[in-house]
Amino acid sequence: MVRITRRDFLKYCSVAAGALGLSASTLMKVENVLANSNAPTVVWIAGSACTGCTMSLLNSVFYTTVDDLLLNRINLAYMDTAMATAGAYINGTQWAGANALKAAQDVYNGTDPFVLCVEGALPVATPPGGAAGDYCRIGDLTGTGTDTVVGNVAAFAALDTCVAVLAVGTCSSFGGVPGARGNLPNAQGVCFSGTKLGGAIETSAINVRTRAAGSIAAKTINISGCPPHPDWIVGTIAHILDTNITLPNVNRDYQPVDYGYREYQCNAGPCPWRFNNTALRNNQNSGTDNSVPVNEPDYNRRYPVGDSKALGRNKYTGTDLGCLGILGCKGRKTKADCSRRRWNSDSAENYGVNWCVGSRAGCLGCTSPAFPDKVGKFYTFV
Amino acid sequence: MATITIDPVNRIEGHLKVEVVEAGGVVTDAKCTGNLFRGFELIMNRRDPRDAPTIVQRI
Numbered sequence: 001m002v003r004i005t006r007r008d009f010l011k012y013c014s015v016a017a018g019a020l021g022l023s024a025s026t027l028m029k030v031e032n033v034l035a036n037s038n039a040p041t042v043v044w045i046a047g048s049a050c051t052g053c054t055m056s057l058l059n060s061v062f063y064t065t066v067d068d069l070l071l072n073r074i075n076l077a078y079m080d081t082a083m084a085t086a087g088a089y090i091n092g093t094q095w096a097g098a099n100a101l102k103a104a105q106d107v108y109n110g111t112d113p114f115v116l117c118v119e120g121a122l123p124v125a126t127p128p129g130g131a132a133g134d135y136c137r138i139g140d141l142t143g144t145g146t147d148t149v150v151g152n153v154a155a156f157a158a159l160d161t162c163v164a165v166l167a168v169g170t171c172s173s174f175g176g177v178p179g180a181r182g183n184l185p186n187a188q189g190v191c192f193s194g195t196k197l198g199g200a201i202e203t204s205a206i207n208v209r210t211r212a213a214g215s216i217a218a219k220t221i222n223i224s225g226c227p228p229h230p231d232w233i234v235g236t237i238a239h240i241l242d243t244n245i246t247l248p249n250v251n252r253d254y255q256p257v258d259y260g261y262r263e264y265q266c267n268a269g270p271c272p273w274r275f276n277n278t279a280l281r282n283n284q285n286s287g288t289d290n291s292v293p294v295n296e297p298d299y300n301r302r303y304p305v306g307d308s309k310a311l312g313r314n315k316y317t318g319t320d321l322g323c324l325g326i327l328g329c330k331g332r333k334t335k336a337d338c339s340r341r342r343w344n345s346d347s348a349e350n351y352g353v354n355w356c357v358g359s360r361a362g363c364l365g366c367t368s369p370a371f372p373d374k375v376g377k378f379y380t381f382v
Numbered sequence: 383m384a385t386i387t388i389d390p391v392n393r394i395e396g397h398l399k400v401e402v403v404e405a406g407g408v409v410t411d412a413k414c415t416g417n418l419f420r421g422f423e424l425i426m427n428r429r430d431p432r433d434a435p436t437i438v439q440r441i
Binding site for chain 1: 384385386387388389390391392393394395396397399417418419420421424425426427428429430432433436437440441
């Protein structure tokens with residue numbers, strides 16, 4: 001945006017501020033805060049989603065809170081869960097007033113670069129009596145009459161002005177829970193369909209395997225998790241903004257290695273029950289420990305790929321808190337760093353209060369492409 | 383005699399489309415369309431029953 005009128009600026013502010021529930025009077029104070037004019041626009045399209053990824057993002061604390069993110073860092077043009085305007089038609093034609101669809105169409109028809117965030121799986125099957133993808137419809141975001149979410153995401157992702165496609169959550173990354181065995185709409189991720197290469201938007205498995213330049217696979221990043229940790233989402237977005245739209249390094253499943261997906265859970269935290277180390281366990285449980293665990297003789301020892309040496313050794317009896325692998329924890333096969341930064345942190349730069357294994361449930365492996373069908377039974381050692 | 387369509391409805395979880403037909407300031411017809419089907423009952427079919435809370439909480 002080189003030149004915006006005051007009216008346009010207030011409209012943009014109301015979209016972002018509406019997400020925060022700001023009243024009209026607070027809106028006047030928002031006028032003084034200019035959204036970063038260099039920030040690329042972000043369009044967030046939700047498919048077959050549960051909106052858990054949105055909720056997780058709204059709970060962001062560690063890097064930045066969501067109000068700082070929306071007002072100062074990014075220009076969120078369209079997000080139907082959070083924006084103040086809805087799509088409106090009068091007698092079949094689009095209403096010319098404040099209209100959510102116009103915001104999306106402006107990005108689609110515009111020349112500014114933007115980042116497309118996709119939440120939720122993309123159904124490709126054809127319902128009886130309908131067209132392909134009709135199991136999930138979202139509205140005419142492109143202005144061409146396409147109202148299926150698959151069609152809209154494909155149209156936005158194919159543009160040259162779309163510099164990155166962030167598949168937020170396991171659903172849009174790999175298909176996830178809506179794409180589980182038995183689902184009728186054949187819900188798939190953007191580039192993957194479960195563990196298989198090739199998804200709803202990037203259908204060519206070869207493009208996905210080679211991350212072929214110029215393809216949609218080349219600009220896709222899978223921020224998987226069910227839901228993903230807000231730090232992983234915000235960290236990846238911040239990387240894209242701070243490096244002037246360079247994508248972070250990704251592994252073979254297109255997950256950003258620097259923002260939560262480098263190591264398996266046993267190693268990432270490290271998980272305190274891997275060592276049967278009381279001091280570390282108490283430190284993590286009481287929330288006093290942020291970084292280096294104490295009294296840890298083998299902290300620097302890196303266990304080989306996803307192998308919990310404590311598996312089956314720390315017996316789960318009485319108050320002894322042993323490794324949960326024997327009870328179905330998939331942490332040793334799951335690339336995520338929940339064991340390190342945990343969930344629900346209370347203030348900036350503080351790690352979270354607890355995580356799934358810390359509350360003595362097994363890790364479900366929700367960042368894995370195999371979730372939920374092929375990670376194995378949740379409560380059995382697999 | 384105007385048809386007002388809100389598609390998509392904002393600030394809700396999920397997808398919804400609402401159509402209202404009004405004549406002379408009185409609503410004569412109204413339709414809601416739930417624009418998303420995932421089929422969780424079909425997914426839960428033939429699955430370990432202990433998976434139910436894990437899978438279904440993602441509705």
